[in-house]
Amino acid sequence: MLPIESPVKPMLARPASKIPESAELLFEPKWDGFRCLVFRDGDELSLQSRSGKPLNRYFPEVLERLRADLPERVVLDGELVVVVNGRLDFDALTERVHPAQSRIDLLAEQHPARYVAFDLLALGDESFVDEPTSARRERLEGLAAEHVHITPATTDPATAREWFTLFEGAGLDGVIGKPLAAGYSPGKRVMFKYKHSRTADCVLAGLRWHVDGEPGELVGSVLLGLYDDAGVLHHVGTVGSFPVARRRELAGELAELITDGEHPWLGDSTREGQRLPGGVNRWRSAEQPWVPLRPERVLEVGYEHTEGGHPARFRLNAQFVRWRPDREPKSCGYTQLEEPANYDLDAVFRGEVKPAS
Structure with missing residues (x-):
């Protein structure tokens, strides 16, 4: 033993x-x-x-x-x-x-x-x-x-x-x-x-209602988007850490943006290779419901790093920093995400510090 x-x-x-x-x-x-x-x-x-x-x-x-x-x-x-x-x-x-x-x-x-x-x-x-x-x-x-x-x-x-x-x-x-x-x-x-820790300006493109309230009462999380070079909006992550009082305020503030019309993540507007929210994957067998918002507002979020190749997404839930009324949604692209310089991973395994050639 x-x-x-x-x-x-x-x-x-x-x-x-x-x-x-x-x-x-x-x-x-x-x-x-x-x-x-x-x-x-x-x-x-x-x-x-x-x-x-x-x-x-x-x-x-x-x-x-x-x-x-x-x-x-x-x-x-x-x-x-x-x-x-x-x-x-x-x-x-x-x-x-x-x-x-x-x-x-x-x-x-x-x-x-x-x-x-x-x-x-x-x-x-x-x-x-x-x-x-x-x-x-x-x-x-x-x-x-x-x-x-x-x-x-x-x-x-x-x-x-x-x-x-x-x-x-x-x-x-x-x-x-x-x-x-x-x-x-x-x-x-x-x-x-x-x-x-880094920040990025993202498009507010959707939300999910909180499980502890009725639809329209409490915001559970907001869905984030970034545009690629071809002008396609990809879902890159969520922000979901809000106090209860703020969840209730957001439900009222964002109600006017809710849309059942054309949206870049719905119907004929979607594109091949586009990252979309709520899909079926190996962790869930049913689509996760969400509410589309007209992509008219921009928020700055904090994130640690990305994953998933191109187009990338935030690895963990992002953190709300502030609203950016001075930014146009179409200006929120992948180019603002920092890419670390390449490094020789085998050198790390060996305990060496040697930049990759």
């Missing part, structure tokens, strides 16, 4: 505004994947998600590699990632959670997942949960193998800031700061996360 048994709640991070001048933190790249704890006890090996659910079925190639490279008895914390065209691809990763085993096996062959370890919780009969980050990191570095990547780490804030900028071009998500003297605290927000 391992000294630590699954399920274990992973140690978490809380947002922080900027990387500090501190000698008390260990900085690591923030990988854009699925959080995954690995438990190996002889022939038994299990992959556990952040929520405690098993992941073995979805990543057979990872199990095979970990069995070949890991010690007989070990517990690791890390991230599952998928690389496509030299960048981390979260969309390709989520496609692995599929009901058909044949589909999983095909994707595993086309774009095999990798496991990136960033913490060691146990080895043999020893538990390191109460050991400081510095000690756990030292032991972790001894486990590096061909298919078990150990995340780069530094105690130098200047290097961490360089990683924050450079590594985004490889699809990474920011930087994590771990207190060097702290133990591993399951489920606690002990670490710090420094993530990229």
Whole structure:
């Protein structure tokens, strides 16, 4: 029996505004994947998600590699990632959670997942949960193998800031700061996360009513659009974080924009390849209802990064910043979205800082 048994709640991070001048933190790249704890006890090996659910079925190639490279008895914390065209691809990763085993096996062959370890919780009969980050990191570095990547780490804030900028071009998500003297605290927000934050002006093109009210009473979320170079309006995300009082106000303010006529996301107005809201996908079997609004208003939103290729969409829900009455909807295009400079992802796996050629 391992000294630590699954399920274990992973140690978490809380947002922080900027990387500090501190000698008390260990900085690591923030990988854009699925959080995954690995438990190996002889022939038994299990992959556990952040929520405690098993992941073995979805990543057979990872199990095979970990069995070949890991010690007989070990517990690791890390991230599952998928690389496509030299960048981390979260969309390709989520496609692995599929009901058909044949589909999983095909994707595993086309774009095999990798496991990136960033913490060691146990080895043999020893538990390191109460050991400081510095000690756990030292032991972790001894486990590096061909298919078990150990995340780069530094105690130098200047290097961490360089990683924050450079590594985004490889699809990474920011930087994590771990207190060097702290133990591993399951489920606690002990670490710090420094993530990229940007703004964009988007077209207000639709809304969804809140589930706790009648239609027309409370706005649940507003739907965002951006125009491509051909003048096609694509659905790029939503804003849904509003206080209850503001949801009620928005229901009144936006009522005059509701339309049952021509709309760029409805009927004959749609175009091939256009991103549209509410469609059926692998996460939902029925269309998600929404209310079309005349695309006449512009709002500025905050976002972290995009996904999905061209046309792209916001990876997570955007945050409302302000209305932009000074902007014309047709001026809200993809060109305003920042594209990070390309970066050699293999260099990140090797712990190097080397711009791609």
